[in-house]
Amino acid sequence: MDKIRESNQSGGMLLDERQAVRFFDVLKANVERSKTSMTAIFLTVHSQTIFRKEDEDFIDQGITSYLVSKIRQTDVVVKLSKPYQWAVILSQSKEEEAKAFLERIFNDVKDSDDRLFLIYDLIFSSGVAEIGNGDVQFEDLLDKGQQALANSSRTGDWVIEYVIDYKEKNMEEVKVSIIEEDEILTNILTATLHNISSDQFQLLIRMFQEGEDFLQSDWSSTSHTHLIIMNDILPRKNGLEVLHMIRKLPNNKRFIIYMMTKRNSEEDIIYAYESGVDHYIIKPFNIRLLEAQLKRTLERLWV
C-alpha cells in the first residue's frame, strides 16, 4: 500500500465524477479541434472473496492510487461515485492504445506482490470507448461504460468490452481554392480533387481567376482548413502577393499552399519556400503524383 501511495505523486490527474464532467468538455473540444481521438476506459474489480463494508474504502483508495501512478500526465483517472468503479481517460489515444494499457495493467496486477492484490485476489473487468467526435455527453458515456462493465463481468474475468457508439469522427469541411487563369487547367484540377474521396473530410471547392478576386472574397476568412492551389503568375495580384497576404493573416496556419509555376531556378524555389509555400509544383507536372500528394496532405490532417 505504501508503495502505491508513493507512486501517486509522479502520476496523472485524479478527479471525482462531478469535476470530470467539466474537464471532459475541455477534452472533447480538443478532440474536435485537433481531430485526434481520445479513449475512455472503464474499470471495475471483483473477487471470489466477499468484500466487507470496511474493505470498500481500502480497495477504492488503493486502486485509485495505483491507477493514477500508471497514467501519463496528459491522462485522467476519474473515481466514479459507485464503489469499485473507475474511468481512465487517455487523451490523444485510440482503442489500440487503450487495449495495450489495459493488458499492461492486467499483467502487472496478476504478477504483483502488493498486499492489496494478494489479500483480495482482485480480478478486473473493463470497457473501452473510443471518442472521435465532440457530440458525446459525459452522462451518456458513463451509462454506456457501465453497461460495458456489466457485460464484461458477465462474459468472464479480465475481459475488455468495446463501446463503438462514439468512435466515428465528424466529417470535416475543407475549403479548396484553385486560383488559376487557365480555365482548362482549373477544370483538370477540380476533376482530380473530386477523385480524392474520404469519409473524414468533404472538399468545398471554389475557383478564382485573379489573385485580387480571391483576396476580396470572404471565402478565406473562416477558420476552416483551407487548401490553396494557385499559379505564381496571376492577373491582378500575382501568386506571391497572395501568398504574402495569406501568411500575414492571424489564421494563416490553417492554409496549406501549393504553388504552381514554370520557373524552376534554385533561387525561385528557395524564395517560394521561404515565403511560406508548402509545396512548389513545377509545370508541367504529373497529375497523378499531384493527386497522391494532395491526398497525403489531407490525410495527414487526421492522423
Next chain:
Amino acid sequence: MGMIGLSIEILSRIIIVNLLILMCLAIYVIILHKRKNIQIRRDEKYLKEIQHGWYHYLINKGERADKRLVPENEDEIRVIEKILSSYLANISNPDIHKKIRSFSNQYLSHYYGDQLKRRKWSARMNALYRISDFQIDILLDDCKKQELKKCSKEEWLQLLKIYSKFDINSCIEKIIIEPVLFSEHEYRKLVLNFEQDHLERLLQVFDEVPRPCQFSIIDTLGLKRETDYVPFLEGLLHHEEAEIRIRLLKAIYESGWIINPETYLHFVHSSLWEERLMVTKLLGRLPLDETFSCFKILLEDESWWVRNQAAKTVGSIKNGKEKLQAFIQTSRDKFAIEMVNEILKKGS
C-alpha cells in the same frame, strides 16, 4: 447669298453622306462584334461539352478517343487546340502525351497538312507549332517540302524543332549547314527541348556547330543540373575562346556539380576578371578549408567585382565570417579590407 445657300446645301449633303458611311461602318462593326461574340459563346459551349470527355480519355485511362472528341470543323479544331495545348503546357504524364500524339496523327494531321500549303504565313506557322507540340510525325515529309519553298526565319526554326523530335539527323545536319543565321536565343529555344540522347548526339559535333549554338548548348547543360554533363564541360575548359570558357564556368556553377576542382583552379590567376569572377562563385560550392587559400588571392583581386564576389561567397559559407575577420587582421590590402568590412557589416 446664293453662294452661301449653295455651300450649305453641299455641306449638308456631305454631312448626310458621311453620316451614312459612319452608320454603315457602325453597323458593320456591330455585326462583326456580334459574330465574334456568337463564335466565342459557341466555342465556350463546345469546350464545356467536350472537356470532361477529354479528361476521361487523357487522365482516366480512357483507351480509345470517344467519337464525340473528333472535331468536325475548323471552329472545333480551334477549341481542341486550346485543350491539348493546355494539357501539354501543364501536365507531364507520358501516357497523356502519347495519347495526344496518337489522336493528332489520326484526326488532325489532314487539317494541318492543308494549313501548311496555305499562302498565309500565320496559318503555316500555326500548323508548324501544332505539328511540333502535338508530335504529328506523319507530316514530317510535308514539313520537309516546306524547305523548298521560301521559308521565313521563324518557319526554319520551327522546322528544326520538328526535326529535333522526328528526325534528329536532319536537325543536326541543318544546324551545321546553318541555312539561316539564328541568334543564340533562338538556338537555346531549340536545344532546350532536345531529348537526352539527341542532346548527346549534338555534343558529339559541338566543334562543328555555329558559335551561338555552342553558347546555347553550354547554357542548356548548366540548366539541366545533371552530373553526367559536367565532364564534357570540364573537358572544354582549355578552349581558346574566352567567352566559351566563361560560359563553361557559369554552367558548371549552375549545374551545382563539381567533379574535378583542380581543372579550374588555375582560373584564380586568369588575366580576365570575368573568369576570376566565375571561379570565385564556383569555389563557394567547395569546403572552405580547402579553398580559403584561393579566396585570399581573390579577396585582394584588382577587380571590384571579383573582390565583392569573393567576400560575399566566403561570408555566406558556414564559419566564413570568422575567416573574413581573421583575414582583415592579416591582409595589407586596404581595398580588400574595405570590401570585407562592408560585407561583414551587411551580414550583421
